[in-house]
Amino acid sequence: PPPGEVAPAGRRVRRPAARAELLFVTLVVCVVGGEGALALLSPQARSVPHVYEERAEPSYGLRPGAEDVVDNQETRWRIRIDDQGHRVRLRGARQGAPRRTVLALGDSFAFGYGVDYEQSFLALFEDSLPADFALVNAGVPGYGPREYLSVLRSELARAPPPRRSASPPTLATTSPTSFAGEPFAFEGATWSRKRQGSRAG
Numbered sequence: 238p239p240p241g242e243v244a245p246a247g248r249r250v251r252r253p254a255a256r257a258e259l260l261f262v263t264l265v266v267c268v269v270g271g272e273g274a275l276a277l278l279s280p281q282a283r284s285v286p287h288v289y290e291e292r293a294e295p296s297y298g299l300r301p302g303a304e305d306v307v308d309n310q311e312t313r314w315r316i317r318i319d320d321q322g323h324r325v326r327l328r329g330a331r332q333g334a335p336r337r338t339v340l341a342l343g344d345s346f347a348f349g350y351g352v353d354y355e356q357s358f359l360a361l362f363e364d365s366l367p368a369d370f371a372l373v374n375a376g377v378p379g380y381g382p383r384e385y386l387s388v389l390r391s392e393l394a395r396a397p398p399p400r401r402s403a404s405p406p407t408l409a410t411t412s413p414t415s416f417a418g419e420p421f422a423f424e425g426a427t428w429s430r431k432r433q434g435s436r437a438g
Contacts, residue, residue: 335371347376
């Protein structure tokens with residue numbers, strides 16, 4: 238307005254609002270541009286392994302035959318998945334012909350997330366087992382009880398039938414009353430009506 242005149246109230250209000258909008262847009266452009274430049278100049282290391290695949294149930298799992306190396310500048314670890322979708326050792330299975338199998342269900346702790354498989358607690362546990370035992374690691378990061386049940390069902394469905402002995406050994410334990418009147422087997426041992434509720438010898 239000419240000197241000595243007062244600008245209308247509406248114009249005085251619009252000018253600060255326009256300046257605030259311009260400042261906001263400038264700030265957004267600077268932040269987005271800065272993050273883009275940082276991502277190009279110093280990209281973040283990948284921390285999620287590329288060993289997963291989509292499934293019907295559970296909704297995802299480990300991709301059979303997958304291998305990957307994860308290096309996030311803090312840790313470097315390698316992953317190998319066998320043709321059954323289980324994480325396995327990098328140097329091959331233990332020596333010996335296993336006669337018994339231990340199935341391990343779990344999440345990232347069982348999977349051994351962040352370390353080579355030989356450093357995981359399940360690998361150390363398997364090393365402590367007799368030579369005729371084998372361990373199947375069915376752990377998958379992010380899994381919970383619902384997925385455990387689904388994995389257990391699928392593993393049991395494809396497991397070979399247990400070998401039956403003509404004269405199964407006797408197990409020294411008390412027969413559970415929930416199986417009253419019916420013989421049953423556990424780890425190769427059988428209980429009968431006579432042993433019901435008593436200490437087997």
